[in-house]
Amino acid sequence: MTDNNSAGLPTEPPTEPPTDLPADITALIDQTRHEETADFPVERGYVWTSCASVENGNPLYWDDTTAVEITGGPVTPPSMLSTWFRPHHWAPGRDAPKLPLQTHFDLKARLELPEAIIAEFTTVFHEPVRPGDVLTTCQRLRSISPVKTTKLGRGRFWTIDVEYRNARGDLCGVESYTGFGYRREEPAA
Template sequence: MTDDLPADVTALIDQTRYEETADFPVERGYVWTSCASVENGNPLYWDETAAAEITGGPIAPPSMLSTWFRPHHWSPGQDTPKLPLQIHFDLKAQLNLPEAIISEFTTVFHEPVRPGNVLTTCQRLRSISPVKTTKLGRGRFWTIDVEYRNARGDLCGVESYTGFGYRREEQAA
């Protein structure tokens, strides 16, 4: 493995990929179920009056940002299952790195997500490191951003993932 990236991989950096619209709108039932599961009694999610006073109306918990894009394992007319973070799996295949982990994850929140919103998302490969050797094996780190926007195009949040794709030393070609 050299530090030279294949041209087709280099061409992916900073390109918008996998743009899609959520299969369903943000729904209060999901919000309430999620809040109930962790005993989150924040009035922003339960009380119409409090939500109107504080945020101009009901919102979904910021931690639910990616909920609206978690693919269902099955849906009518779907031939192949969707994978979240598809660029991550693309890189593993293109760079012949069969193993991978997510080593860092951050989210930056912007506009609140509100019931009825139908969100759109896209993925962007931000960077790929030179070849590195870690205790796991030899491979590359990459950073992927996933952006979420509401129907008006307002940015609701950005999730940033740092992955490490690698080949265990006993798997070296």
């Protein structure tokens, strides 16, 4: 991995995990984790509210006749993919709040890196999400860097993929997050 930009972002994925990683972290690479089913089905009311908030008048989201002609029925905006899986902070019967991107928080805790940012984010879309779909998701740690020092502090970059599937098992999209977990450097005395 090289750091040839001013933000210190990785520009090439590592080919092998660093040798100084704890074995339990190395074992997580490319493993499916945190498989979950959404707490609620995809709902058109959310779509209309989202579209209205940004004045998105695309008839695919508002007019059933147009949606049937073009996509075989109503679909949701691709940009809403993660909306259907953002956990509600509270729900009846839940003892602790659910966190999105749990693998990110797991890495922060296990590697004792109290601070973190998402340095890069991409989404690849596949099958459209449709009203009534109940999505499932899983997370995969794709890579983790050797220790790096950036302007923020000393830590590691990691890339996590979040895969979204509908109830038929069709892949709807993959979000890739590159995070940087770090510890702030103490100022020299």
